[in-house]
Amino acid sequence: MIHIGPSLLAADFSRLAEEIGDIEKGGADFLHLDLMDGHFVPNLTFGVSLVAALRRHTALVFDAHLMVEHPETYIDALAAAGVQYVTVHQEACPHLDRVLQQIREKGMKCGAALNPATPVSTLECVASYLDMILIMSVNPGFGGQQFIPYTVAKVGDAAELLENAGNTAAVIEVDGGITADTIGHVTAAGATWLVAGSAVFGRADRAAAIAALKA
Numbered sequence: 191m192i193h194i195g196p197s198l199l200a201a202d203f204s205r206l207a208e209e210i211g212d213i214e215k216g217g218a219d220f221l222h223l224d225l226m227d228g229h230f231v232p233n234l235t236f237g238v239s240l241v242a243a244l245r246r247h248t249a250l251v252f253d254a255h256l257m258v259e260h261p262e263t264y265i266d267a268l269a270a271a272g273v274q275y276v277t278v279h280q281e282a283c284p285h286l287d288r289v290l291q292q293i294r295e296k297g298m299k300c301g302a303a304l305n306p307a308t309p310v311s312t313l314e315c316v317a318s319y320l321d322m323i324l325i326m327s328v329n330p331g332f333g334g335q336q337f338i339p340y341t342v343a344k345v346g347d348a349a350e351l352l353e354n355a356g357n358t359a360a361v362i363e364v365d366g367g368i369t370a371d372t373i374g375h376v377t378a379a380g381a382t383w384l385v386a387g388s389a390v391f392g393r394a395d396r397a398a399a400i401a402a403l404k405a
């Protein structure tokens with residue numbers, strides 16, 4: 191079952207509530223929220239207060255992708271803001287196990303994200319209790335980049351890792367450069383949650399854009 195999550199990063203920041211309404215009507219399955227701090231990645235986006243303000247405007251599942259250092263300091267506020275999925279970068283977490291437990295204890299689903307050059311094997315010890323593995327198919331920090339083809343094999347590695355851990359509930363998400371041309375490669379490898387920024391918000395007809403990705 192394919193889930194499409196438009197990334198708010200590519201929306202018109204001067205009209206966010208309207209933009210979210212548009213993709214919700216257009217068939218989006220979740221809303222992907224890219225929090226960047228200008229340190230873990232060389233870009234700055236928005237913080238938890240914006241996420242909390244948007245919560246009042248939509249019933250979509252909120253999927254927060256934390257591209258920040260010290261993600262553990264954001265967890266309580268994200269829970270209070272009504273976020274359902276919180277994904278932290280393996281590379282940003284020397285205490286990954288602790289942060290994942292912290293997310294779970296707050297009643298949210300926990301995910302671990304991997305930069306393109308980080309192998310899936312780094313998640314072996316936490317594979318049994320992850321709710322999501324996020325395979326980055328671009329280097330994080332910016333929307334509108336080209337899909338990196340070698341990351342397709344990592345989707346297969348993630349599927350194998352979850353299977354070996356007996357974790358049938360976790361989902362594999364892919365983020366970056368997802369278009370109607372690239373999506374089939376990652377879904378064939380086992381991804382079911384697909385983030386699409388420019389491929390949805392970059393088009394005038396968002397319902398048609400989401401339908402084209404699902405097709």
Ligand SMILES: O=C(CO)[C@H](O)[C@H](O)COP(=O)(O)O
Binds near residue numbers: 222332366367
């Ligand atoms: O995490 C991200 C970037 O770091 C974004 O979610 C991603 O880039 C989506 O944008 P696009 O679909 O345009 O590539």
Ligand SMILES: [Fe+2]
Binds near residue numbers: 255
């Ligand atoms: Fe993202």
